[in-house]
Amino acid sequence: MSAQHLLAKTFSDEAPGLGLFDWKPIFYIGSVGITKPMILVLLVGLIVVAFFWAAFAKPKLVPRGAQNVGEVLYVFVREQIARPMLGKDAEKWMRLLVPIFFFVWIGNLMSIIPFAQFPVNSKIAFPLFLAVMIWFLMIGLGIKHQGFFGYFKNFMFPPGLPIFIYPLLAAIEFVSTIFVRPFTHAVRLFANMFAGHLLVALFCVVGYHFLVEQVTPLGVPVGILGVILTIAMTVFELFVQAVQAYVFTLLAAFYISSGLHADH
Amino acid sequence: MSLATIVAASEANKNPLLPDMAEMTIGIFSFLVVLFFLGKVLLPRIEKTLAERTDLIEGGLKRADDAQAEAASTLEQYRAQLAEARHEAARLREEAREQGAQILAEMREQAQAEARRLVEAAHVQIEAERLQAVAQLRAEVGSISVELAGRVVGESLEDEARQRRIVDRFLEELEQRSAAEQVTS
Numbered sequence: 001m002s003a004q005h006l007l008a009k010t011f012s013d014e015a016p017g018l019g020l021f022d023w024k025p026i027f028y029i030g031s032v033g034i035t036k037p038m039i040l041v042l043l044v045g046l047i048v049v050a051f052f053w054a055a056f057a058k059p060k061l062v063p064r065g066a067q068n069v070g071e072v073l074y075v076f077v078r079e080q081i082a083r084p085m086l087g088k089d090a091e092k093w094m095r096l097l098v099p100i101f102f103f104v105w106i107g108n109l110m111s112i113i114p115f116a117q118f119p120v121n122s123k124i125a126f127p128l129f130l131a132v133m134i135w136f137l138m139i140g141l142g143i144k145h146q147g148f149f150g151y152f153k154n155f156m157f158p159p160g161l162p163i164f165i166y167p168l169l170a171a172i173e174f175v176s177t178i179f180v181r182p183f184t185h186a187v188r189l190f191a192n193m194f195a196g197h198l199l200v201a202l203f204c205v206v207g208y209h210f211l212v213e214q215v216t217p218l219g220v221p222v223g224i225l226g227v228i229l230t231i232a233m234t235v236f237e238l239f240v241q242a243v244q245a246y247v248f249t250l251l252a253a254f255y256i257s258s259g260l261h262a263d264h
Numbered sequence: 265m266s267l268a269t270i271v272a273a274s275e276a277n278k279n280p281l282l283p284d285m286a287e288m289t290i291g292i293f294s295f296l297v298v299l300f301f302l303g304k305v306l307l308p309r310i311e312k313t314l315a316e317r318t319d320l321i322e323g324g325l326k327r328a329d330d331a332q333a334e335a336a337s338t339l340e341q342y343r344a345q346l347a348e349a350r351h352e353a354a355r356l357r358e359e360a361r362e363q364g365a366q367i368l369a370e371m372r373e374q375a376q377a378e379a380r381r382l383v384e385a386a387h388v389q390i391e392a393e394r395l396q397a398v399a400q401l402r403a404e405v406g407s408i409s410v411e412l413a414g415r416v417v418g419e420s421l422e423d424e425a426r427q428r429r430i431v432d433r434f435l436e437e438l439e440q441r442s443a444a445e446q447v448t449s
Contacts, residue, residue: 022278038290045294049301056306059313061320067310074310091311095303103298125283126291187281194280 016201021122021194037123040110044120048102077101077249085253086260093256100130101249104189108241111197112234119193119241124186127248131186134252139178141259154262177258185251192244196237203230408438 025033055070063071077098082090104127107120121127142151155177156170203226210216210223412434416427 018278018280021280032286035287038287041287041291041294045297048298052302052306056310056313059310061313061317071310071314074307094311095307096299098307099295099299099302102302103295123284123287124281125285125288128283129288129292130295190281 016198016205020198020201036118037120037126040116040118040120041107041126043116044103044106044110047106048099052102073102074098081246081249081253085250085257087257089257089260093253096256097249097253100134100252101245104130104248105242105245108193108245109238111193111200111237111241119197121189121244122193122197124190127186127189128182130248130252131182134185134255135182138181138255138259141256145260146262150262151259155258181255185248185255188251189244189248192240196233196240200230200233200237203227203233 023035023037025035026039027034051066052070055066059067074094078090078094081101082094082097086093104121107126110116111119111122139151142155145151146154152174156173157166158169158173161169206226207223207230208226210219210226215223412431415430415434
């Protein structure tokens with residue numbers, strides 16, 4: 001007796017896959033098809049600006065309502081990301097790190113908001129342009145603060161190592177800093193959101209299929225399991241979304257810091 | 265058509281690692297809007313507010329510290345003044361006591377001098393009176409003696425009893441004379 005007989009259904013051609021991320025245009029502006037992720041990314045910008053407008057447009061010395069929440073979030077980014085990474089330069093870079101953190105986080109959060117239900121950052125375009133922007137910033141700051149040759153010398157030839165290691169180390173450091181960094185920075189966020197969304201969608205389909213589409217005595221427990229796992233995964237995703245936004249911003253701060261100072 | 269077939273319907277198999285340029289453009293636009301409003305408008309405001317709040321709290325704490333320090337210094341000052349005043353009072357008392365003793369001594373000295381002066385004066389007066397009496401006596405004794413001698417000689421010294429009577433009579437006369445003198449004077 002095979003799994004096919006027990007479940008009375010095959011998934012080979014129906015399980016959610018890459019198609020989840022391939023949206024058809026809803027309407028066209030000129031020749032450009034406007035898809036759901038594009039609308040969501042605009043919505044993310046709108047939500048972030050609207051929230052911080054409500055919180056910080058007229059800040060009071062004694063905070064009320066939204067300002068309280070905004071301050072907690074602001075202080076979180078400052079104390080947990082900016083200061084540990086940038087030290088005394090933290091205040092200056094808050095104006096970049098706060099937009100990055102909330103743009104990424106609210107983008108991730110779209111995954112569990114009804115009707116949106118799609119993590120914006122599971123489309124590589126969005127993490128990629130942020131990562132590339134930070135990459136340019138890092139190299140620009142490095143050349144500005146450490147000099148063109150100084151910057152490359154500082155990260156490729158850290159002092160105090162045996163001489164024969166340097167040829168190898170310099171090559172590795174060059175590749176990892178210049179080529180791998182923006183890629184891993186973007187892909188880490190993208191892949192987490194991509195995989196999370198895929199898992200939630202998979203358990204969702206399992207539950208729907210076995211409890212609605214094809215009800216069989218042996219299928220019902222599987223369907224119930226699917227529903228439970230959908231809920232569990234959604235909760236877990238909520239956590240992962242925040243963590244990934246935090247990690248993305250933390251790395252951005254670290255890269256900026258590595259441009260500003262040699263010894264890291 | 266099942267849900268699974270809907271979601272899996274368009275398996276175009278686009279490489280998910282290849283960015284869609286239209287998405288990226290809109291994403292950049294959205295992020296720049298966020299960056300502008302937060303970075304240029306809203307975050308500077310909250311930074312200012314947070315800094316003001318910090319200043320206010322630190323200022324308040326500093327003011328409290330200052331007030332406490334001032335209170336302490338004032339207390340110290342008062343204590344010093346009080347000690348000084350006590351010291352001054354003690355000094356004044358001591359001075360007054362000394363002065364009193366001095367005055368007393370002076371008074372006593374003066375009184376003693378006065379007494380001595382009075383005694384001296386009395387002595388002088390007594391001496392003068394004595395001298396006057398002696399002088400007067402000397403003058404009277406002479407004349408009285410002469411008178412007595414004349415009588416004694418005039419009655420011819422017959423017997424002792426007679427002489428005695430003469431002397432007694434003379435003395436009585438003298439007494440009477442002096443009594444009469446006293447009455448008249």
